[in-house]
Amino acid sequence: MFSGSMVALVTPMRVDGSIDSDSLHKLIEFHIENGTDAIVAVGTTGESATLSVTEHCAVIEQVVKQVNGRIPVIAGTGANSTTEAIELSRHAKDLGVDAVLLVTPYYNKPTQEGLYLHYKAIAEGVDIPQILYNVPSRTACDLLPETVARLAGHPNIVGIKEATGDVTRVKQIKALCQDKLELYTGEDANTVDFILAGGQGVISVTANVAPAAMHEMCLAALDNNEVRARQINQNLALLHQSLFVESNPIPVKWALHEMALIPAGIRLPMTVLSERYHQPVRDALAAANVHN
16 A cells, blocks of 8 residues: 655654644655655654644644645554554544554553554554554564464554564565565665565655655665665665664754754753764765755
8 A cells, every 4th residue: 555765754843842834834845846655644753752632633634634645644643552542543534644553552561462452453443544563662562473463364454664673574474464464664774675575665764854865765676676776775874874873853853953944843851962963964964965
């Protein structure tokens, strides 16, 4: 259903932390003009953890209305409460998204059976395409391939964002699930390897600042043009690294502010990028030939 470079969109904020809908408008058009293949609104990079439910839904609504069917819109609706994830997913469906992205429950560390029942309940409770999201470094739980395989037969579960950084997961999941699920990496640095191993694309942080290059790189990899894909990735390698010198989305929001695309706002407990990292991020932007 989805493929290529799917941006994990930041939520622009003013210095006081309020959401800047004008900058969000500008970002959406920036992505459509530069070939981004889909927009993921209010995921981890969109600071979903510190948005209220009202703000969460307002951002999704603006993105859906402005995109107006030009590219797919996927909404982050995961939660560590199953009932809350169902509620958010229903709201997103009512707002007209093409799919929802469901992070594994965080902090409460469910068992594999708990993860299975959590996702099964959401799939049965909301009739909309759903993408599982596995990112153990943030959630303290790992959605194992065997559990993914148990979920893959449900018609509403269409894909998984696999952000362990382990490319071998592609072959493991594909062997267990066959063609029942699409696979997207959550690690920009391994995108080319992930797609060449059988994945369909990336849900990307780097695409926030380099949308055209990420789109072209994914397209080349999907066309099995490995030489071209790796050539593009070489130019982006420093950017992939520098956008994680502090916790995401701290560096990418600073980079977008440096590009004059958004204000400097970010919500506590996240803070503005430490000054010692300013020049390394600037250097990475220059190396990738990124400009507004």
